[in-house]
Amino acid sequence: MFKTETVNYGGGIYAFDQGMVRAFLILGKERALLFDTGIEPFDLKSAIGEITPLPVILYLSHSDIDHIGGIGEFDTIYVHEAEVKRLMAAEKTEKSNIIPLKEGFEFDLGERRLELIHCPGHTPGSGALLDSKNKLLFSGDTISYGPVYMFGEGRDDSEYLRTLGRLLDMYKDEQFEKVYPCHNTCPIDGGVTEDLIKCMEEIRERPENRIKTPMKDNEGRTVFEYRKGKCGIYHI
Ligand SMILES: [Zn+2]
Numbered sequence: 001m002f003k004t005e006t007v008n009y010g011g012g013i014y015a016f017d018q019g020m021v022r023a024f025l026i027l028g029k030e031r032a033l034l035f036d037t038g039i040e041p042f043d044l045k046s047a048i049g050e051i052t053p054l055p056v057i058l059y060l061s062h063s064d065i066d067h068i069g070g071i072g073e074f075d076t077i078y079v080h081e082a083e084v085k086r087l088m089a090a091e092k093t094e095k096s097n098i099i100p101l102k103e104g105f106e107f108d109l110g111e112r113r114l115e116l117i118h119c120p121g122h123t124p125g126s127g128a129l130l131d132s133k134n135k136l137l138f139s140g141d142t143i144s145y146g147p148v149y150m151f152g153e154g155r156d157d158s159e160y161l162r163t164l165g166r167l168l169d170m171y172k173d174e175q176f177e178k179v180y181p182c183h184n185t186c187p188i189d190g191g192v193t194e195d196l197i198k199c200m201e202e203i204r205e206r207p208e209n210r211i212k213t214p215m216k217d218n219e220g221r222t223v224f225e226y227r228k229g230k231c232g233i234y235h236i
Pocket of ligand 1: 141
């Protein structure tokens, strides 16, 4: 049982926080966007209604179970096209409800635009939303202090490294500063992307630094934690 707490970050950004994961409600002048739905269904529509009367669209950063708990309340779900198969496999929605998006798609919320950045690696169709006017990135699970779960179905190390490299370039290019992740501390500085890249390098080059966890994957293999700076990654 997860208790849902509403958090106001200011600047038209709210979270529905369930402790281990959070969903975001991002307000524009004409529309609001719900970014994920948390792990456990709750009365999302009235929680949203207490914040805004604006029409709300649902976007999913990806289809892991801790992000799709409340999708049953929505008839229309926006998600990157590479995530559709996985989302269908979760059996919580109909294909007719899903609107597949491509890299670069823009949600126009009215005086706030959110651009889809395809971030394959954590899952094939993971996607972050960039608010370039305010230099913010809603990162899903791609950037966070973590530990980022990089074991199990859908994960791809080399894609994830490529994605992190691209996001670090965007950060250095000042396309965003602050990151709003779905797990752990929020918001965080986008510079921690570098720590995640270093964690991935540890996995490849210095596995002796790994820390054993009590967790096992589906095949009974031990999960290890790799840490650098502020970030961690769980990996086999
Ligand atoms: Zn997650």
